[in-house]
Amino acid sequence: QVQLVESGGGLVQAGGSLRLSCAASGGTFRRYALGWFRRAPGTEREFVAATLWPGGSTSYTDSVRGRFTISRDGAQNTVYLQMNSLKPEDTAVYYCAADESSSAVLRGTPRYWGQGTQVTVSS
Numbered sequence: 001q002v003q004l005v006e007s008g009g010g011l012v013q014a015g016g017s018l019r020l021s022c023a024a025s026g027g028t029f030r031r032y033a034l035g036w037f038r039r040a041p042g043t044e045r046e047f048v049a050a051t052l053w054p055g056g057s058t059s060y061t062d063s064v065r066g067r068f069t070i071s072r073d074g075a076q077n078t079v080y081l082q083m084n085s086l087k088p089e090d091t092a093v094y095y096c097a098a099d100e101s102s103s104a105v106l107r108g109t110p111r112y113w114g115q116g117t118q119v120t121v122s123s
Contacts, residue, residue, distance in 0.1 A: 002027040004096045009117030012086055016121075020081040021098030025039035030074040031100040035057040036081045036109060043052075044055065045108070049081060051101040059106060064090075079122055086121045093118050 008020040020036070035050035049060045049070040058070055069082040079096060094117050099110035 002029075002032070002098055002116035004098060004112055006094065006114045006117040008024075008095045009119045010053060011120045014046065014086060014121055016086050017082070017084045018086065018119060020083065020094055020096075020117060021117070022079045022081075022120055024077045024079070024096075024098060027098070027100075028087075029077040032098045033105040033110075034070075034072055034079040035097045035105040037095045037097055037108065038110055038112055040089075040092040040114075047106070048094070050102070050105045051079065052105070053100075054073060056081075062074070077093050083119070084120075088121045088123045091119060091121050 005023045007024050012018055024037050033053045036048040037045050038048050039045040047061055050073050051070050067085045072079045079081050096114040097110035098112040099105050
């Protein structure tokens with residue numbers, strides 16, 4: 001059973017940076033597609049970024065492309081989301097997710113989810 005635990009959220013001013021981490025356990029982590037999603041107050045959860053398997057290609061939603069970078073450290077079973085040039089509209093609870101299927105992650109239906117970490121960007 002895969003378990004995902006996010007960390008690194010917090011309060012930051014607009015224009016600042018944060019790095020989220022997601023530690024995974026309980027699976028053959030290097031064979032999973034990994035993603036980050038977020039849910040802002042009053043909205044549905046949305047896809048942010050993913051690193052796919054096999055191949056390791058990445059995908060981003062348009063609103064974060066060029067500002068956010070997803071990466072993974074297979075040896076440490078950790079996936080990161082480096083967030084730069086943060087905007088107030090990036091405020092949300094950020095969730096890590098994983099699935100053996102890259103398609104499932106890209107569709108927003110991954111099997112495994114973390115509990116989320118709050119990111120708040122002040123103007």
